[in-house]
Structures are given as C-alpha cells and as structure tokens.
Amino acid sequence: xxKHSRLHLPRPPARPGETPDFSYVQLSPAGAVARPDVNARxxxxxxxxxxxxxVLDDAHDAVGPWHPHLDPEELQVGLRHMLLTRIYDDxxxxxxxxxxxxxYMRSLGEEAVSVAQCMALRPxxxxxxxxxxQGLQIARGIALVDLMCQVLSNTRDMCKGRQLPVLYHSKAGxxxxxxxxxxxxxxxxxxxxxxxAIKGEDHLAASWIGEGASAEADFHHAxxxxxxxxxxxxxxxxNNQWAISTFQGYAGGEQRSFAAxxxxxxxxxxxVDGNDFLAVYAVTQWxxxxxxxxxxxxxxxxxxxxxxAHSTSDDPARYRxxxxxxxxxxxxxxxxxxxxxxxxxxWSEERHHALTAELAxxxxxxxxxxxxxxxxxxxxxxxxxxxxxxxxxxxxxxxxRQRALMRAERG
Amino acid sequence: xxxxxxxxxxxxxxxIMLGRDPSVVLMGEDIGYFGGVFRTTxxxxxxxxxxxxxxxxxxxxxxxxxxxxxxxxxxxxxxxIQFADYIYPAFDQIVSELARLRYRSAGExxxxxxxxxxxxxxxxxGQTHSxxxxxxxxHVSGLKVVMPSNPYDAKGLLITSIEDDDPVVFxxxxxxxxxxxxxxxxxxxxxWSAHPKGQVDEGHYTVPLGLADVVRRGSxxxxxxxxxxxxxxxxxxxxxxxxxxxxxxxxxxxxxxxTICRSVRKTGxxxxxxxxxxxxxxxxxxxxxxxxxxxxxxxxxxQRVTGWDTPYPHxxxxxxxxxxxxxxxxxKAVMEPx
Numbered sequence: 001x002x003k004h005s006r007l008h009l010p011r012p013p014a015r016p017g018e019t020p021d022f023s024y025v026q027l028s029p030a031g032a033v034a035r036p037d038v039n040a041r042x043x044x045x046x047x048x049x050x051x052x053x054x055v056l057d058d059a060h061d062a063v064g065p066w067h068p069h070l071d072p073e074e075l076q077v078g079l080r081h082m083l084l085t086r087i088y089d090d091x092x093x094x095x096x097x098x099x100x101x102x103x104y105m106r107s108l109g110e111e112a113v114s115v116a117q118c119m120a121l122r123p124x125x126x127x128x129x130x131x132x133x134q135g136l137q138i139a140r141g142i143a144l145v146d147l148m149c150q151v152l153s154n155t156r157d158m159c160k161g162r163q164l165p166v167l168y169h170s171k172a173g174x175x176x177x178x179x180x181x182x183x184x185x186x187x188x189x190x191x192x193x194x195x196x197a198i199k200g201e202d203h204l205a206a207s208w209i210g211e212g213a214s215a216e217a218d219f220h221h222a223x224x225x226x227x228x229x230x231x232x233x234x235x236x237x238x239n240n241q242w243a244i245s246t247f248q249g250y251a252g253g254e255q256r257s258f259a260a261x262x263x264x265x266x267x268x269x270x271x272v273d274g275n276d277f278l279a280v281y282a283v284t285q286w287x288x289x290x291x292x293x294x295x296x297x298x299x300x301x302x303x304x305x306x307x308x309a310h311s312t313s314d315d316p317a318r319y320r321x322x323x324x325x326x327x328x329x330x331x332x333x334x335x336x337x338x339x340x341x342x343x344x345x346x347w348s349e350e351r352h353h354a355l356t357a358e359l360a361x362x363x364x365x366x367x368x369x370x371x372x373x374x375x376x377x378x379x380x381x382x383x384x385x386x387x388x389x390x391x392x393x394x395x396x397x398x399x400x401r402q403r404a405l406m407r408a409e410r411g
Numbered sequence: 412x413x414x415x416x417x418x419x420x421x422x423x424x425x426x427i428m429l430g431r432d433p434s435v436v437l438m439g440e441d442i443g444y445f446g447g448v449f450r451t452t453x454x455x456x457x458x459x460x461x462x463x464x465x466x467x468x469x470x471x472x473x474x475x476x477x478x479x480x481x482x483x484x485x486x487x488x489x490x491x492i493q494f495a496d497y498i499y500p501a502f503d504q505i506v507s508e509l510a511r512l513r514y515r516s517a518g519e520x521x522x523x524x525x526x527x528x529x530x531x532x533x534x535x536x537g538q539t540h541s542x543x544x545x546x547x548x549x550h551v552s553g554l555k556v557v558m559p560s561n562p563y564d565a566k567g568l569l570i571t572s573i574e575d576d577d578p579v580v581f582x583x584x585x586x587x588x589x590x591x592x593x594x595x596x597x598x599x600x601x602x603w604s605a606h607p608k609g610q611v612d613e614g615h616y617t618v619p620l621g622l623a624d625v626v627r628r629g630s631x632x633x634x635x636x637x638x639x640x641x642x643x644x645x646x647x648x649x650x651x652x653x654x655x656x657x658x659x660x661x662x663x664x665x666x667x668x669x670t671i672c673r674s675v676r677k678t679g680x681x682x683x684x685x686x687x688x689x690x691x692x693x694x695x696x697x698x699x700x701x702x703x704x705x706x707x708x709x710x711x712x713x714q715r716v717t718g719w720d721t722p723y724p725h726x727x728x729x730x731x732x733x734x735x736x737x738x739x740x741x742x743k744a745v746m747e748p749x
Contacts, residue, residue: 126484160517169516176483177516181507187473188508191480198436198462198486205480217500221473228468390518391553393576396621396665 010249013241014321022329024254025303026050030057031064035282038289042268042296049259049269052303055278060339068282072346078119078277079341082111082334084359085135088144089308091363092151092165096312100375101151103165107132109307109325112277112333113208113238115139120284121206121234128176128189128207131166132238132306136208140173144366154374154382160389161382182213186222186235193233193291194225204291206234206284211258211301212243215251223265223299232291234284235267235299238274240306245319262299274304275333278340303330384410415611416603417588420562421451421527424569425489427615429459432487435573438465438474439491439527448493449529449588475501475526479509482522489573495530495582496542509578510553525572525579530558531639531686532718533586533596533732537725543638543687543718548580549663549696555620556663558582560641561591561608564661567618575620584638584686594643594734621665625674629656632680632745635671635697637661640684640716640733647738653746663693671697672704679710680745684738689717714741 014020033051055062089106096104114135129136137147149156151165158169169177179185189207196203209219214237226233237258241248262269272283280302287298305328309316341347374380388395388403428435437452443466446453456464467474471492478488492498513521532541549556555577559565572579586592590601603609627645631653634644637660648655656674675681681701683694694715701713716733724731
C-alpha cells in the first residue's frame, strides 16, 4: 500500500529500443465466448464487454458459437476487399511520398474492421466512418477512381477540392461525409438511427471512432442518446492502441475495456478480435440483428493494431518500438483469413499471388485514369469559383460579391 | 388575426409546421411533456406525440449532434437550447459540422436544422442566463442567424427558418417574450396585445430571411438594430425628439445591406445598437459595411451602442443594459454639427 496518493501515468507496451510487451491485452481463446440470443438484455450480457470474441484459432480453423458459417465465396470476397484496401493504401502512400498528393492515411492491419463490418450490414444501412475506414468504401463498391480523384482534389473530386485526402463521402453508397474533426460523427449516427426509428424504417446506422477519440464528449453523447432512445445503431470503437503517439491508456483503456463503456450506459458492449474477419463479421451481424429487432444499440470494441504510421505526416519510430507489430498477439487480418481459406481448401498461395497481381493492376489502371482528371501539379484544375458554392443552398449576396472580388484579383 | 405574445406566436409557428410537414420534429430539454421552461412548446407533444416532440438529456452537444443525423436522414429538426448561454457545449457540432456539412460534401449531404434559443438580459438572469452570443455565430460561414423583435416577425421568421434547407440559429430575445420593452424596467410591463405586431395571423405565413424592416421612417439619422434594442432605440429617439429612421435587421445572416445603405445615404448619420458586447460584436460588421458603402454620405462618425465588454452582472443589470440613456448619448454624438 502506498503511503501517499500517486499520479498514475500510463505507459505503452514499448518505447523505441524496448521490447514490446502486449501482455496487457486480455485474450480469450478462440471459440470460448458464449453467443447470447440477439434479444438478450444488455444487463444480462455484461461479460461480453471484457471477454474477446474470436473465431479463428491458431490452427486457422473457425470454431465456437460465433462461427458465422459464411460461404467460401463470401470469404473470398472479403479477402479480395481487404487485399484491395491494402494495395490501394500502399499505392497512395507511395504516391504521397512522390509528391503527387498532399497527405494520406493507411489502414494497414485494420482492414478486417471495415470490410467485415460492411459486409455484415445491408446496403441501406447508413455508415458514419472515421478517417481510417477506407475498407468501407471499397466493400460498398465505390470505384477506386472516385476515391483517387478525391485524394487528388482534382476535377472529378467528389468534394470539389474542399476536403483533405481520405475524407470521402458517397450519398449513393450511404456513406456519410467524413469530418476530420474527431468523434463528431458518433452522435450524428445516433440521430440518423433515431430518425429511422421515428419514420418506422428498418435501416440502421453504424459509426466508427478510434479509441483515442472516444475520450471526446461526442462519444459519451452518442452512448447516452443511443441508450435513452434505444436507437438502432452500432457504435464501433476501433482500438488500434495508438492515437498518433498517445497510447490507449490515455483514453482510459487501462482500467476498463472500451466495450465496457457500453454497459455503463445500459448498452450491450462487446469486445472482439478486430483482426479476425469471421469474428468481426459475426459480432456485427449479431449487433445488426439486435438493432433491427428493437433490442437497441450495441457498442463494439474492435481490438486491433495500427501497423502503419498515423498518417504520412507521422513517424512512429520516434515514439514506439519499430518491431511493435511483430509482437502483436492477434496477427494480421489478411494473413489469417488467407490461411483459413487455404485450410478449407478454397484458396492457395498461387491464387493469392494472382489476386494480388490482378488488384495491383486494377489500382494501377485506376490511377492512370484518375490523373487524367488532374493532379496537384499538372493537368486540368478545379475552377476556384467552386469555393463559393454550397456554403448555402443558394449563394447569398455577400458571397457573390466576394467571388467577383476573387475573380478580379486573379485578373 | 389573433392577439399573441411572442411565445404564443413561436408556438403557433411550430404547431403549424408540425401539422403541415411530417418530417418536422422538435427536440430539447424540458420541451415535451412540460412544454418548455418558457412554455414555448406547450401542448405540442400532446398534440403530435412524443415521437415528434422529444424530451432530451441535458447535453446540448448531443442534441445538436443527433439533430444533424436526423436532418441527414430526412427529418427537419427544430432543436431548442434552453438558454443561449447553454449553447457552447454544442459549439463544435454547430460550427464544424452543421455549418459545413453541405460545403464539405459538395452539396450531397445537408441537415436542415433550426436551433431556437432564448437570449438577452433584462430578466435578472445573471451572467449565465442573459447572454447575446449572436455575433459568435454570424462569424461562422454556412449559418443563417435570425433574431426577431416581435410576435408577428417571430412566427413568420421561424416558419421560414424551419422550411429553409440551410441551418439557422434562431435567437429569441426573452425580455420581449411577453411584451415590447423600451429599456425602462421601472415602468409597468406593456403586453403584446397593446402593440400592432402582437396581432398575428393564425395560419401559415412567412417572413423572408435577409429582409430588414424599417420600423420607423425618419430623416435625421438611421438607427440600425435588432432584437430587444428595437424598442429601446425607438423610445430613446422619441425622448430626444429626433426624426430617426429605425431599422430592425431581423436576420443578421443574410444581411440586408440594401436597406441599411439606402437609409444611411438618405440620413447621413448612423447609430448601431445591440445588447451584445461591443468588442468584435456584430455591430462592428454593420459599421464596416456602412463605412465601405456610405462613407461619402456620412456627416458624422458612426456610433455604437452595446452592452459593456464584461460578463452580464446580476446585481448591476440596468447599469449593464444599453438603455435609453446610452442610446441617447450616441444619438446626440452623431447629431452634433461637425
């Protein structure tokens, strides 16, 4: 016992030069966590918030009550989406390094979160992503050229040059505009879901937030409103352990899991292996059934690891061990699904190589097309007049005037 | 036509919109079963159901955040923030999200949210129930900002705001809820029933945003004002016996520059009056506009009448409030021969 009060300062698994120790990550064996009925009351299933739902075991078999029993074809589609996400990310990262785009953020190591969750939802469900959910765009079928044109802020940019790279949206794809201010989308998703319930519609809303951003008031507003109105919403905390250089302990993850915020608000909270495609799919499907059958909201904590830098402006070597990810106990989501499919006899190294080459060619061809619509430095340019549009539905007098002034100053 | 105070007129606007448009929903603290702390939503939950007139948790950020999501999903939310002094927890959702959603999504997403909030002092509210923060919101691109001064305008402007596809922050000067107030708290309260603007059409009508109201024609000077100060300025000019043209802006964004300039060009003298604090206040914007557009017509420097740049003090409410004496000093200053 201490004789004095003490100030606790969370410490990450390893700083540069140290050996990573992930023993703080509480694991459950694959197949060990019970799968409650979708209509179970939140108060009766609170242990889900501290256990870890896993389906794929170390021998690459799918085991236990959460096994979603997907067709091999669906698993292959999931693998394809995840691989495409990774190859797209890799290409955009290199493109930024080459000075063709200003900024980029990869989702390396977290691909199962977006891809499996999107596949477990319906096309009419509304997605409120954070900035590291490009897998949602890809799994919803948004064309790579469209994503690339946004990243390029070129003449085909869906955002008309107004947003940083990766802050996409798709009205047709039911993917909400990504803010860039953290956590704001969380209560908005709840409001969207409340509206669906008010209108008597069957759609649900899903939103994503990093564990770091869960410290924001918006996170708590979202849980509160979701709980009060029992909104048909799935609230996802992607716990990738890092918020730029800040370890998840500073978001309050050391004393209690992020999923456990759910039961605190009377919401079902469930913790899942975020690198296990099958487990992520199964848990999301369970949460979606809850939402659609009036059992209310679910908070899912997806335990994963940010294998890449926060963004192209970040250098993680300055604050964490270089080989961190190799020690991460939950492995890599693509490798794990690939090995599972191979074990099922539904995939092979050869097919994987062929798919990788096919997707790389698709990414390359998409890039070749995207740049014809302009880049930061060359090709066609967006008309600067667009700056003044969409501030309001109709342009007020003062903006018309400023547009005229800008035209005059440009000569 | 019926005699209504401003609360009844606002209630009528929401009643009509709930009846006309199934996508309209109201939400806020105490607004449902209880009908609001100022009774502005009285009877509406009973009439339209708890699904459309929602009581909410005490979380302004959550109220506006949820309202945005509801707006994106096809509803037309009218969110009440119980006092303008309580709006700051929602500031990020208003400024970074609501105001910019249409812009950042190139017009694909928008949230037609109206935020109603009572503002202003003169009710012994102290520094947390008296603020006039409209200038904080007029500074934000993408928001419309409205402040009526009477029941007739309040109803028509609120209906317009609810029907508008852009977000509107709708300030209600609560000292004017029950009657026009000329700035003298020692006089008996005057009810709206004794004022022509308290005669309100019971049906649907609109008052456009961006159109100021010339509430008094005059030739000697122009007083540009809005909200509580409309009646204070009118009384001060009458007390001095000057022939003032008094403009009630009604909507601050969009701003009716034409009406302002037409008047100042005619009178050559200008006073700008609001209850909010002075430094970086909305009055500074009006002064700039007048200076840029009407400089050669001005006979004297423009004067500003405002609250002091302090928090709104409980015990010194009437020393703080920009009453007739403060307006009169400014009017005299612009009327002095140069």
